[in-house]
Every structure is written in C-alpha cells, then in structure tokens.
Amino acid sequence: MKHHKSVTPRKQIVSPWECAKATEIIIRRIRRDASYQVRRKLDQVTVKRYVGVFLAEKEMPPIKVALVNDVPHLVDGWHRLAALEQIGRTATRAMVIETTEREAKWLAASANMEHGLALKPGEVRAVFRAFVRARKHRNARGVLLSYREIGFESGKPHTTVRNWMMKDFPKVAAEYGSMEEFKGKGGLTELPVLEPSMREAAEALHRALSTFRTTDCPQQRGAILQLAEGVLQEMKEAGNWEAIPF
Structure with a gap:
C-alpha cells in the first residue's frame, strides 16, 4: 500500500465548554x-x-x-x-x-x-470580524489560513472573504499579498447555491474535516479518510450528478 507523506493538521483548541x-x-x-x-x-x-x-x-x-x-x-x-x-x-x-x-x-x-x-448577510460579516479579531485566521504556528479555509468556516466564497479582509482588516490583507495571490493550501470551496439541504451537507463535511484536523492519531486520521473515500465513491456511483466548475 502506498503511503502519502503526512501533513501536520491545523491545531485547534478543544472547546472550552467541554470542561465547564x-x-x-x-x-x-x-x-x-x-x-x-x-x-x-x-x-x-x-x-x-x-x-x-x-x-x-x-x-x-x-x-x-x-x-x-x-x-x-x-x-x-x-x-x-x-x-x-x-x-x-x-x-x-x-x-x-x-x-x-x-x-x-x-x-x-x-x-x-x-x-x-439563519444569519443575515450583515450578521455573517460580523462573525467574520470576530473570527479575525480573535486571531482565528491563523493556525497554532501563526501561519495565515487561506481565504478558502476561512470561507469554509463562514460558509462564504473565498472571493467574498478576500474583499471583506481588504475592507475591514487592510493590514492583515496586505500579508496575503495582491488580489490575485492567495497564501495557504486552500480548502473546500462553497457550493454555488446553499439551499437548506445543501447547507446541511456542507456543515456535515465541515464537521468531518474539523474532526480530522483535531485528531493527532495517524490510525484515526486514516480511518476518517477511508470512510470519506467510501462515502464519496458511493455518491459517485449513485449517478445523476454533474461536476460544478468553480
């Protein structure tokens, strides 16, 4: 079996409410x-x-x-x-x-x-501002998350996140570079139309991704990947779908 080089996951702080x-x-x-x-x-x-x-x-x-x-x-x-x-x-x-x-x-x-x-557009932007002010746009090593990663956290496309960052936090936006330059490895992009059922699916994927990132055990990470690959294969084999260009 071919093994891929492991990538250090983004460290996330365990929810403070778990011990409360x-x-x-x-x-x-x-x-x-x-x-x-x-x-x-x-x-x-x-x-x-x-x-x-x-x-x-x-x-x-x-x-x-x-x-x-x-x-x-x-x-x-x-x-x-x-x-x-x-x-x-x-x-x-x-x-x-x-x-x-x-x-x-x-x-x-x-x-x-x-x-x-559901939050209104202006309310989602307020969440974004709180996200950046709490320095959640950086990982545990202080490295900037990509706009796509931030966008997936907030359910917004990376282009919207980029525009918000440039207007609300110009100094942080300057660290990312020009309008065409995006630092980081990127993340899952937002689906073009987030209807209720699609949003539920997107949130489930996000929870799976968050679990993967916060798990340090290689065996557990491998099990999550195997499960995800199996689900993805079943979805493809079900048919009646088409690729969406981003």
Whole structure:
C-alpha cells in the first residue's frame, strides 16, 4: 500500500465548554452586551416557541456565560434568556468559563453559526470580524489560513472573504499579498447555491474535516479518510450528478 507523506493538521483548541459544568446563575447578574451579539435583533417567534418549551417544563441546553474580568457576559442563549424572563424566572442553568474579551466575542459569534436560525448577510460579516479579531485566521504556528479555509468556516466564497479582509482588516490583507495571490493550501470551496439541504451537507463535511484536523492519531486520521473515500465513491456511483466548475 502506498503511503502519502503526512501533513501536520491545523491545531485547534478543544472547546472550552467541554470542561465547564452547569451551574445555577441569577439572570439579572448576567450582562447582555450588544457587542457580543452578531444578530441585529431577537427573533420573537423563536422566543415565543421557547416560552412554550419552558412552560411545558421541558429541558433546554444551559445558556453559556463567559467571565471577562470577573463580569459574567452572555455568550450563547439570548432567546432562551428572553423567554425565561417572560415567564418570570429569576435564575437559570449556565455553563460558565473564564476567558478574554476577544475570545468571548468569538465564542458568541460562532455560537450563532451553529444555530438553526439563519444569519443575515450583515450578521455573517460580523462573525467574520470576530473570527479575525480573535486571531482565528491563523493556525497554532501563526501561519495565515487561506481565504478558502476561512470561507469554509463562514460558509462564504473565498472571493467574498478576500474583499471583506481588504475592507475591514487592510493590514492583515496586505500579508496575503495582491488580489490575485492567495497564501495557504486552500480548502473546500462553497457550493454555488446553499439551499437548506445543501447547507446541511456542507456543515456535515465541515464537521468531518474539523474532526480530522483535531485528531493527532495517524490510525484515526486514516480511518476518517477511508470512510470519506467510501462515502464519496458511493455518491459517485449513485449517478445523476454533474461536476460544478468553480
């Protein structure tokens, strides 16, 4: 069997929430800073739905709070907290971690990308800004990620990411070079049309890619590759598809 030269994966920090434990917290003590929320406003339909869930005494995931300079900031759970206040709750379960302001704002922004409620274009750009400000555009060695890699993180084509970088972070864009030059090895490109079903498929591929990158074990990485190759082969053999030129 032919072995390919291994490539050092991008090191990603394990989610800080994995080690956090749910604790009871007084709602009025939680600071809701608008700079931690990329959504321009709450979706009242979602709030109303959550009110029904809580009134039915059903469990929902605890909210997430970041201690920044000893001040508890809401990171994830804006709609849940609004629903709890509507029914008169004064306390709730929360996952609490201590971190920096930049990292907390990135955690808040990225949480919105994981929710089922789609972000508006301007809100996605706010996520991008939090991504760069938290230095997520560099790997563990400080090397710049390619525009394609950043684009796959945000669900945007690399050309959009490049334009945003040039306008919002010109000094960082200068490190990438001219408009035609792209550093890094690149990554998966965005599908031309991200309909709901396609977006779900893209997110599943992204999760598989993230798992591959964060796994150091060669055997596990090989198993992921083998599984991916098998799935890809089945998809090709299913027929009724055509290659999309990028």
